[in-house]
Amino acid sequence: MRRIVLELGVPVALIVLTAVVAGGISQAQQLEFETALVMVAIVVALYVFVGNSGVISFGHVSFVAVGAYLAGIVTVDPQTKHFTMPSLFPVLLHAHISTVPSLALAAAIGGLYALLVGLPLMRLSGLPAGIATFAVLGITYNVLYYWQKVGPTAQTLSDIPEVGRWTVAVGAAIATVVAYAYQRSRFGRLLRATREDPAAARASGISIYRQRLLGFTLSGALAGLAGGLYVHQLGLITPDLFYLDLTFVTLAMLVFGGVASLWGAVLGALAISALNSFLGDAENTVHIGFNLTLPNGTRLVTIGAVMALVLILRPSGLTGGREFGLRWRR
Amino acid sequence: MGASPATMLVATFAVSFLLQAIYLLAFDSRGRAVSTLGQLNAAFTVDGVNIRWILLVTTVTGIVLLLATALLLNRTSIGLHVRAATQDFRTARILGVRANRVIALSFVVAGALAAAVSVLYTVSNPFVEPDTGVQITIFALIGVVVGGLERLTTATLGGFAVGFVYGMFGDLLSSGQSVYLPSVVYGAVIVVLLLRPAGLFAPLRAGQVERV
Numbered sequence: 292m293r294r295i296v297l298e299l300g301v302p303v304a305l306i307v308l309t310a311v312v313a314g315g316i317s318q319a320q321q322l323e324f325e326t327a328l329v330m331v332a333i334v335v336a337l338y339v340f341v342g343n344s345g346v347i348s349f350g351h352v353s354f355v356a357v358g359a360y361l362a363g364i365v366t367v368d369p370q371t372k373h374f375t376m377p378s379l380f381p382v383l384l385h386a387h388i389s390t391v392p393s394l395a396l397a398a399a400i401g402g403l404y405a406l407l408v409g410l411p412l413m414r415l416s417g418l419p420a421g422i423a424t425f426a427v428l429g430i431t432y433n434v435l436y437y438w439q440k441v442g443p444t445a446q447t448l449s450d451i452p453e454v455g456r457w458t459v460a461v462g463a464a465i466a467t468v469v470a471y472a473y474q475r476s477r478f479g480r481l482l483r484a485t486r487e488d489p490a491a492a493r494a495s496g497i498s499i500y501r502q503r504l505l506g507f508t509l510s511g512a513l514a515g516l517a518g519g520l521y522v523h524q525l526g527l528i529t530p531d532l533f534y535l536d537l538t539f540v541t542l543a544m545l546v547f548g549g550v551a552s553l554w555g556a557v558l559g560a561l562a563i564s565a566l567n568s569f570l571g572d573a574e575n576t577v578h579i580g581f582n583l584t585l586p587n588g589t590r591l592v593t594i595g596a597v598m599a600l601v602l603i604l605r606p607s608g609l610t611g612g613r614e615f616g617l618r619w620r621r
Numbered sequence: 622m623g624a625s626p627a628t629m630l631v632a633t634f635a636v637s638f639l640l641q642a643i644y645l646l647a648f649d650s651r652g653r654a655v656s657t658l659g660q661l662n663a664a665f666t667v668d669g670v671n672i673r674w675i676l677l678v679t680t681v682t683g684i685v686l687l688l689a690t691a692l693l694l695n696r697t698s699i700g701l702h703v704r705a706a707t708q709d710f711r712t713a714r715i716l717g718v719r720a721n722r723v724i725a726l727s728f729v730v731a732g733a734l735a736a737a738v739s740v741l742y743t744v745s746n747p748f749v750e751p752d753t754g755v756q757i758t759i760f761a762l763i764g765v766v767v768g769g770l771e772r773l774t775t776a777t778l779g780g781f782a783v784g785f786v787y788g789m790f791g792d793l794l795s796s797g798q799s800v801y802l803p804s805v806v807y808g809a810v811i812v813v814l815l816l817r818p819a820g821l822f823a824p825l826r827a828g829q830v831e832r833v
Contacts, residue, residue: 347630411815419818421630422766425759426807426814433807437800535755539634546631588646595639602632 298614299471302557303464310460325459327564329521331557332463334544336513338556339470340506345486346416349538350424353431354511356533357404358397358518360442363451366393371450378439390454394519401515402508409507413500435530449527462520466513470553482506543598549608554615567594644751652750655743675745691773703727767813769820778822
């Protein structure tokens with residue numbers, strides 16, 4: 292019991308703390324804190340599959356993208372849509388629901404898409420799996436960029452109702468709780484067994500394909516939810532938001548924190564986000580006892596250097612792939 | 622070293638991200654026109670057909686580098702170590718292959734080859750942007766995995782296959798459909814990987830789960 296409180300409570304407490312702190316600061320910084328919470332949701336979703344299965348996926352941002360686009364489009368006023376996106380599928384064109392149901396819809400579409408993609412793809416492992424999931428990302432990006440029936444293509448999707456920081460925080464916390472429940476469940480343990488030793492897992496009667504597919508689908512649903520949070524936090528999106536940059540940044544956050552633990556996913560997302568927004572502020576002068584002004588461009592160089600160094604010097608991440616605990620174990 | 626392949630891959634992307642950031646800091650986000658070796662873009666005429674010199678230079682350099690790499694891998698003891706480490710890393714180490722040196726060396730060779738490619742590429746496409754390298758790297762990575770990354774020949778053929786499919790569908794698709802060319806190529810990549818996970822040109826028995 293105590294273990295659950297620590298392992299689940301501390302990451303969730305950190306999420307809540309982020310939301311609380313976001314209430315007491317300037318508008319611009321509040322947006323950065325909200326983005327950090329969205330990143331937590333995306334990285335936790337990624338962790339559910341990559342962390343538990345040990346198979347790398349470059350395709351999760353496509354589930355984030357479909358979740359974001361669906362949740363965005365169904366909440367935009369139909370009259371606006373008739374004007375800005377007249378060639379949408381009729382069901383998308385006429386739909387008009389409020390934000391919270393749209394988040395559930397985003398999770399559903401993310402899970403469904405992941406299931407459809409996973410049915411053939413979960414037979415693969417290693418680098419072929421990575422390349423195949425990347426191909427899915429490429430296709431999703433390409434279709435969102437050009438197909439007028441599913442979205443505003445290269446144009447910005449705007450006029451989306453925005454939600455406050457608490458909705459984003461609750462969404463990120465739900466993703467974390469679901470991820471924890473899954474990894475403690477029978478299915479999570481089975482998937483972890485296939486990660487540790489595929490041959491032994493198969494000899495014990497575990498279907499690697501089925502467990503991976505289950506993990507992938509759940510992970511896709513959480514990614515879809517994260518996409519819904521993202522679109523309602525930003526208020527406007529373009530396809531370019533959901534491509535290489537987001538894929539790389541979220542994967543790096545996960546590996547930075549420690550790919551094999553939920554605590555690593557949450558910590559990695561928040562740590563990189565914090566560093567990112569601090570350096571961004573410092574480029575426009577920040578006051579920390581004295582006035583600090585960094586030259587433009589330091590942000591990206593520092594982030595890149597820190598991530599590269601941690602990945603090279605400590606490949607198992609900050610947490611070493613362990614859940615949060617009070618005792619220091621080697 | 623000693624990290625899992627996935628971490629290594631993300632680490633190399635992190636380094637690439639760092640290099641891009643340095644590029645942004647040193648120059649800026651706008652692309653730059655390149656004039657180095659511009660005279661190679663001039664054409665010569667054979668039997669009424671105009672051919673740019675750079676195409677000839679690229680082809681010859683490509684063949685020479687490919688042969689040199691093949692010789693290095695197949696005819697030297699270093700190459701033997703590299704191939705042994707590819708086949709079975711643990712056993713190779715037990716038999717006295719100095720793994721880290723092998724990895725470092727192949728990294729250096731790969732870097733040198735990539736540098737040669739980048740010169741040829743920028744001469745024939747004389748415009749560089751911060752993310753120029755990323756696009757080529759992704760394309761190359763896909764080609765290598767599709768062909769079969771365990772052998773030089775299969776990897777090379779994979780690169781050709783992706784380029785060939787890209788060109789072929791580029792001609793087959795009508796102008797309205799041609800915006801979906803990337804999707805078609807990625808779809809073909811997925812189909813190939815599903816049918817032949819070890820690579821299109823790899824021997825059939827490769828890629829099976831084994832345990833000793």
